[in-house]
Amino acid sequence: MSGRLDGKVAVITGGASGIGRACAELFAREGADVLVSDIHDEKGAEAVAAVEALGRRAHYLHVDTTSEAANEAMAQAAVDELGRLDICVAAAGVSHASYDSGNTAPDEELIRRRYQQPEDGMLTNRPVEMWEKVIDVNLNGVMLTNRAAARQMMALGNGGAIINISSIAGKHPAVGSPEYCVSKAGVWMLTKSLALELAPYQIRVNAIGPGFIETPMTAVFRADEELSQRWLAMTPMGRFGYPEEIATTALFLASEEASFYSGQILHPDGGFFTE
Numbered sequence: 001m002s003g004r005l006d007g008k009v010a011v012i013t014g015g016a017s018g019i020g021r022a023c024a025e026l027f028a029r030e031g032a033d034v035l036v037s038d039i040h041d042e043k044g045a046e047a048v049a050a051v052e053a054l055g056r057r058a059h060y061l062h063v064d065t066t067s068e069a070a071n072e073a074m075a076q077a078a079v080d081e082l083g084r085l086d087i088c089v090a091a092a093g094v095s096h097a098s099y100d101s102g103n104t105a106p107d108e109e110l111i112r113r114r115y116q117q118p119e120d121g122m123l124t125n126r127p128v129e130m131w132e133k134v135i136d137v138n139l140n141g142v143m144l145t146n147r148a149a150a151r152q153m154m155a156l157g158n159g160g161a162i163i164n165i166s167s168i169a170g171k172h173p174a175v176g177s178p179e180y181c182v183s184k185a186g187v188w189m190l191t192k193s194l195a196l197e198l199a200p201y202q203i204r205v206n207a208i209g210p211g212f213i214e215t216p217m218t219a220v221f222r223a224d225e226e227l228s229q230r231w232l233a234m235t236p237m238g239r240f241g242y243p244e245e246i247a248t249t250a251l252f253l254a255s256e257e258a259s260f261y262s263g264q265i266l267h268p269d270g271g272f273f274t275e
C-alpha cells in the first residue's frame with residue numbers, strides 16, 4: 001500500500017536525525033509534505049533534501065522545542081509554508097544532560113562512567129541541572145510541541161494525529177537515568193491526558209515506546225561491548241531496532257488505518273515487554 005498520507009502535512013521535531021528523520025522520509029514516501037524542525041541545522045537541511053528527493057515539499061525550521069514561541073512559530077509555519085497541519089511527531093529528545101546529538105558533542109566519557117560505575121550516575125551524586133535539562137527537553141518540550149500543534153489543528157478544524165515518542169524507559173526504571181525514565185513516563189501520561197481533551201476535535205494523540213534503537217543517540221552505548229550485551233540480553237529478539245521500524249509504527253498511527261486509536265502507546269521493542 002502507498003499514498004497513505006496523500007495530501008497531508010506533517011511537522012516532525014527532532015526531524016534531522018534518527019527516528020524523526022526516518023519518519024520524515026517514510027511520511028514523504030506515503031505522500032505527505034513535511035516540515036522538519038530541529039536544533040541541528042545542517043542535518044535538518046539534509047533531511048529536507050531527502051524529502052524533496054522523494055518528490056514532496058519540505059521546509060526546515062530551527063526550533064528548540066523547549067521554547068514556547070518557537071513551537072508556536074513552527075505550527076504556524078506548517079500552515080504558511082505547506083498549507084495545513086495534519087500530523088505532528090514529537091521526536092526531539094536527549095538521553096542525558098551531557099548528550100545532545102544537535103549542536104554539542106556528547107560527553108562520552110561521562111556517559112560511559114554513568115553505567116560502568118553506577119555510583120557516579122546516581123541521582124544523589126549529580127547536580128540538579130542535569131535532571132532539569134532532560135525534563136525540559138523530553139517532557140516540557142513535548143508538551144509545548146503538542147500544545148502548539150493542537151491549537152493549530154483545532155483552528156483548522158480538520159482533526160489530526162499527534163504522535164509522541166516515549167520509550168520503554170517510561171515504564172521500566174533504569175539505574176543512572178531516572179530523569180530520562182520520568183520524562184518518558186510523563187510523555188505517556190501527557191499523551192493519555194491530551195487524548196481525552198482533544199478527542200472531541202477528532203485529534204488523536206498516541207505514543208510510541210521504542211526499545212533500543214540504532215540511532216546516534218545510542219551510538220556511545222552500542223560501542224561499549226558490555227553495555228551492548230546488557231541491552232541485547234533484555235531484548236528477546238537479540239538485536240537493536242532500526243529507526244525505520246519506529247517510523248512504520250508512526251505511519252500507522254498517523255494514517256487512517258489508526259482512525260479509532262487515541263490515548264494508546266505501542267511498543268516496537270523486539271519483545272522487551274512480554275508480560
Ligand SMILES: NC(=O)c1ccc[n+]([C@@H]2O[C@H](COP(=O)([O-])OP(=O)(O)OC[C@H]3O[C@@H](n4cnc5c(N)ncnc54)[C@H](O)[C@@H]3O)[C@@H](O)[C@H]2O)c1
Nearest residue numbers: 014017018019039064065092093101102167212213215217
Ligand atoms: N534510540 C533509542 O534507542 C530510543 C529509544 C526510545 C526512545 N527514543 C526517543 O526517540 C526520540 C528520537 O531519538 P533518536 O534515537 O532518534 O535520537 P537522535 O539523537 O538521533 O535524534 C534526536 C534529535 O532531537 C534533536 N534535539 C535534541 N534536543 C532538542 C531540542 N531542545 N529542540 C529540538 N530538537 C532537539 C537532536 O538535535 C536530534 O536531531 C527521542 O525522544 C528519544 O528519547 C530513542
